[in-house]
Amino acid sequence: MAEDIAIVATALTPCYRNYADSEPSMIMSLVNQILEETGVDRYKIDFTIAGSSDYLSGAPFSFIASVDGYGASPPVYESHVEMDGAWALFEAFVRLQCGDIDLALVVGSGKSSPGSPREIFPIQTDPYVQAPLGLDPVSVAGLQANALIEAGKATERDFAEVVSRSRRDALSNPNAQVAKDVSVEDLLKAPYYATPLRKHDLPPITDGASAMLIARGDRAKELCDNPVWIRGMDHRIESHHLGLRDLTDSPSTRIAAKNLGLEVSSLDVAELCVRYSPEEIVLRQALELGTNTKVNPSGGPLAGHPVMATGLTRVVEVARRIRLGEASRGLAHATSGPALQQNLLCILEGDA
Amino acid sequence: MSEFPISFTLEYPYERTLGPVIGPFFTALRDGRVLGINCGNRVICPPVEYDPDTGATLEPDFVEVGPAGTVENWTWIAEPTSKHPFQEPFAFAQIKLDGADTAITHAVKAAGPDAISTGMRVKIQFCDERVGAITDVYFVPEADAQEQTITPGEKEVRKTIHKISLVYKEKLYPSRARYVQGLLDGKFIGQRSPKTGKVSIPGKGYDSIGRVTLSEADDVELSATGTAVSYTVITPIQYQGQTKTEPYISAMIFLDGSDQPLIAQEVHGIPADEFRAGIRLRAKFKAAGERNIDDICNSWMFCSTGDVIERWEPTGEPDVPFEDFPEFI
Amino acid sequence: MAERCAVVGLGQTKYDRCLRVTMDGLVREAALKALDDAGLTFADIDAIVLGKAPDALEGVMMPELSLCDALNAVGKPIHRVHTAGSVGASTAISAVTLIESGMYNTVLTVAYEKQSDGDFMWALSGGKSGGQGAGGSFAPWIRNYIARSGAPEHIGWKVAVKDRLNALKNPLAHLHMEDINLESVKESPMLWEPLTFYEACPSSDGAAAMVMTNKAGVKRSSSKAPPAWVIAHAKRTELAVYPGRDPVKPLAGVDCAKELYKKAGITDPRKQIDCAELYVPFSWFEPMWLETHLICEEGDGWKMVDEGATEIGGDFPVCMSGGVLSSNPIGASGMVRCLEAANQVRGTAGDYQVDGAKVAMGQAYGGASNYFAMWIVSSDPDPTFN
Structure with a gap:
């Protein structure tokens, strides 16, 4: 029997181009906000889990310092994934399903500003036949974009429309880093960067963090008036050999959606981890999203991409819209790896 | 208050042992040949140690593929990073080598974005200095390809060096x-x-x-x-x-x-x-x-x-x- | 718990200084052995949990992305844990919760390190000069332990000898030091006073894997050996640095053990647990953890060592497989502790089997002794303790 688990509080930093202080200090500000909002004693939280990456800021074991931010004196039950915070949420969701504990704190954080993401991320690819070529996510996104166009599944105008809409929607998101009203025609005048992609099809370099408190069953109702229920989470991966993938599709997303019994017609909102504009086309088609679902009203990662928190931030954005009553049911998506290699889905619903 | 800018290079030459599939693949690259591996009815290149569908271990049953192939997909890189094989604009392409059923993703040196297209024929070129690494080779449009005489090396390639050097500021x-x-x-x-x-x-x-x-x-x-x-x-x-x-x-x-x-x-x-x-x-x-x-x-x-x-x-x-x-x- | 979790398959590579395989080959060897032991194939696996220490050790960022094909994870969930040196045990525990949640039936968990690709000292120092190594950080705390407990100096040597003699019974162990004795440990080069070279762990390549399943899965599995039931697991983390911290007997290590025993129903660990695989990368950590984990009174850990209680044949054998002192594939080392505990209660530990072992403990720690992860496994799904 599945346990009912809900998000009871969320916190986000702004998307910073360059945050001057440490990652733990960002985390501490978020966790303190959540504790204050819910009145929960930090040391009454049963389980804490964070997602971050050593390589982003170039310091092996950097996640150990992050513990400062969420606190562990006296000691706490805690874990860490070297993955986006959305996977930390996944593990927390699994852990609460076990039924013996009630409350979990989830954090995702990253500072991309010290390094050069295009030079770092190739080392995510095959270390023998791919990484030494410096094959970076921008280039793979270019391959994905070209494959979409040549398969007749998208046009350059479609990409520009994703960017134009995202940047415009970001104008109403106080945490956005890149927000402006720019027309599709103006965007299409820009030169190519990784043909057929232009620089504006890429996300900005961002420092930032997000966090949430989730609770099981009645505990959720005690802690807030309008808990946002997690109706299901699933994640799946695809081959790391690009030659074994169809870059115009996202079969891993399809499997996750099917496994969750996702009914897209009921979704009012979807926050998708669209790091490169073509990814929105691939995800919309894989999920078969209809016009009734508003996609990335926050502007999405194209408006701010705090790597390792970007996926968790999607969950926060959907949860906030549900709490505000702007939506009753929504989907959050997170991704990892080049060209949407690994995908996570999280279905959220209000009490209604 | 004074500011203290800091810069740091995280750099290490990783030495990767190669095993029964990538070892022969890199040995062949050094010696001027490209190998794919037989997997059921198909030939996979670059070769893998396992059947991608079942996870079963593959016998090291290689077939020579290429040296020419067909571009299946490409993107033109206007501003290469310092980690790319070329420092002037080039293309990354997915290339199905003749005799292979899957595409290899590699770099193509071409005159410009107009000089590359899907369906185009390209050919592998071997660098003068080869050490047994994926960077021993690159591709060019078939028309630009040079005839090369490759002198095979002596020992089997068992290790490859992957130098990672990342600057943080x-x-x-x-x-x-x-x-x-x-x-x-x-x-x-x-x-x-x-x-x-x-x-x-x-x-x-x-x-x-x-x-x-x-x-x-x-x-x-x-x-x-x-x-x-x-x-x-x-x-x-x-x-x-x-x-x-x-x-x-x-x-x-x-x-x-x-x-x-x-x-x-x-x-x-x-x-x-x-x-x-x-x-x-x-x-x-x-x-x-x-x-x-x-x-x-x-x-x-x-x-x-x-x-x-x-x-x-x-x-x-x-x-x-x-x-x-x-x-x- | 929605479901009970049992370990039905164990797999390990040989541990060595430089295994001539790719990382794919390394994790596959352990995974295929574990599947074979469980009588299952990749097709039976619903999810994969991968663990290893810092990505910089091999220079592969988020290696689940490039190892998913090798582990036949395509189309499945693959999850990556990283909690410093404790990661192997943390990974095993994350995998257990996938089963206990009722969300997955059969899970493969794998942890590995291919240290020979890179250099641990380099990675630990962030690529800078002046790195002292883990021993340099731990030695002052060991010195404090000695001062507090009044332990004689030969205790460290004795642990080093015991674990290396145990390793002679384990063909997979990295170090096989036939001639080791107290004198040779004492005379080996002094690295981090009071730790000598032979009191420190080696740097190993290797991988470990386990197949876990629920009660229904145990019935379906055709494993030749009986399952090891996960009776309890616990994790605790404390801040690495804070005023008032006791790094010799970290509170996280004490709390973690208390929680573990409480969940297992254990009231007298020394009596009720038959043997333990503790994470002992430097000899002195054996007595330190015996005390921190409440297996004996404070100040008595070294006496257990001195009396031979922790030898195979003693009343509380520790590191029967040879332990981290004999093989240290960092990211896998914690999983090996959990795996070897399961190996004992399944009765499959061969020459280093503890007679009649029914309840065993696996433990790992990491960071600045601020991460702890432990489990108790038993041949009986519901053991009673008296």
Whole structure:
């Protein structure tokens, strides 16, 4: 029997181009906000889990310092994934399903500003036949974009429309880093960067963090008036050999959606981890999203991409819209790896 | 307040052993040939050790593929990164080599974005210097291809070197910048938490116990005297980047008034057999112009006192007895 | 718990200084052995949990992305854990919760390190000079332990000898030091006073894997050996640095053990647990953990060592497989502790089997002794303790 688990509080930093202080200090500000909002004693939280990456800021074991931010004196039950915070949420969701504990704190954080993401991320690819070529996510996104166009599944105008809409929607998101009203025609005048992609099809370099408190069953109702229920989470991966993938599709997303019994017609909102504009086309088609679902009203990662928190931030954005009553049911998506290699889905619903 | 920009290169030449599939693949590349591996009815290139569908281990049953093939997909890279095979614009392409059923993703050197298209024929070119790595080769449009005579190497390729070199640039965090400015001024600057009253050095800009942010107003100057509470004598292990060669005393020292020790303080000039836990020490700073803080970064693990201390010298006070050691001991 | 979790398959590579395989080959060897032991194939696996220490050790960022094909994870969930040196045990525990949640039936968990690709000392020092190594950080705390407990100096040597003699019974162990004795440990080069070279762990390549399943899965599995039931697991983390911290007997290590025993129903660990695989990368950590984990009174850990209680044949054998002192594939080392505990209660530990072992403990720690992860496994799904 599945346990009912809900998000009871969320916190986000702004998307910073360059945050001057440490990652733990960002985390501490978020966790303190959540504790204050819910009145929960930090040391009454049963389980804490964070997602971050050593390589982003170039310091092996950097996640150990992050513990400062969420606190562990006296000691706490805690874990860490070297993955986006959305996977930390996944593990927390699994852990609460076990039924013996009630409350979990989830954090995702990253500072991309010290390094050069295009030079770092190739080392995510095959270390023998791919990484030494410096094959970076921008280039793979270019391959994905070209494959979409040549398969007749998208046009350059479609990409520009994703960017134009995202940047415009970001104008109403106080945490956005890149927000402006720019027309599709103006965007299409820009030169190519990784043909057929232009620089504006890429996300900005961002420092930032997000966090949430989730609770099981009645505990959720005690802690807030309008808990946002997690109706299901699933994640799946695809081959790391690009030659074994169809870059115009996202079969891993399809499997996750099917496994969750996702009914897209009921979704009012979807926050998708669209790091490169073509990814929105691939995800919309894989999920078969209809016009009734508003996609990335926050502007999405194209408006701010705090790597390792970007996926968790999607969950926060959907949860906030549900709490505000702007939506009753929504989907959050997170991704990892080049060209949407690994995908996570999280279905959220209000009490209604 | 002074700013301290820091730059750091995380660099290592990883040596990767190659096993029964990638080893022969790289050996062949060095020797001017491209191998795919038989997997059921298809030939996979670059070869893999397992059937991608079932996970079953594949026999190392290779077939030669290429040297020419067809572009299945491409993107033109207008601004290459320093890690790319070419520093002038080029294409990454997915290329199905003749005889293979899957595409290899590699670099194509072409005149411009108009000189590459899907369906176009390209050919592999072997670099003059080949070491047994994926970077031994690149592709060009078939029309531009040079005839090459390749002299095979002697030994089988069993390892490949993958040098990773990443540059990180940031500024010292504000609290650490003030600590560093203190060291340059010949002072130890810590931070006192208004919530717990505890003093940390260096301060972190927050108190992780009291869960409060600390600012410049919480900075405190600490005494240059303290007690060594523990130590070890280190015989340096050699690794890339290590410059120390001689054994040295590394001590944990609680400065008077601090609740957290300075760790890994090198002590020279006191013989190891005369050193002991409990000894009272005073830091003698170097002359103002000779203090160097270049090795101080933002990492929580490696925050040193830079190269500002001439030496730790005994104050001559009686040793602090074990039972009077600070709380943590 | 929605479901109970049992370990039905164990797999390990040989541990060695430089295994001549790819990382794919390394994790596959352990995974295929574990599947074979469980009588299952990749097709039976619902999810994969991968663990290893810092990505910089091999220079592969988020290696689940490039190892998913090798582990036949395509189309499945693959999850990556990283909690410093404790990661192997943390990974095993994360995998257990996938089963206990009722969300997955059969899970493969794998942990590995290919240290020979890179250099641990380099990675630990962040690529800078002056790195002291883990021993340089731990030696002052060991010195404090000795001062507090009044332990004689030969205790460290004795642990080093015991674990290396145990390793002679384990063909997969990295170090096989036939001639080791107290004198040779004492005379080996002094690295981090008071730790000598022979009191420190080696740097190893290797991988470990386990197949876990629920009660229904145990019935379906055709494993030749009986399952090891996960009776309890616990994790605790504390801040790496804070005023008032006791790194010699970290509170996280004490709390973690208390929680573990409480969940297992254990009231007298020394009596009720038959043997333990503790994470002992430097000899002195054996007595330190015996005390921190409340297996004996404070100050008595070294006496257990001295009396031979922790030898195979003693009343509380520790590190029967040879332990971290004999093989240290960092990211896998914690999983090996959990795996070897399961190996004992399944009765499959061969020459280093503890007679009649029914309840065993696996433990790992990491970071600045601020991460702890432990489990208790038993041949009986519901053991009673008296």
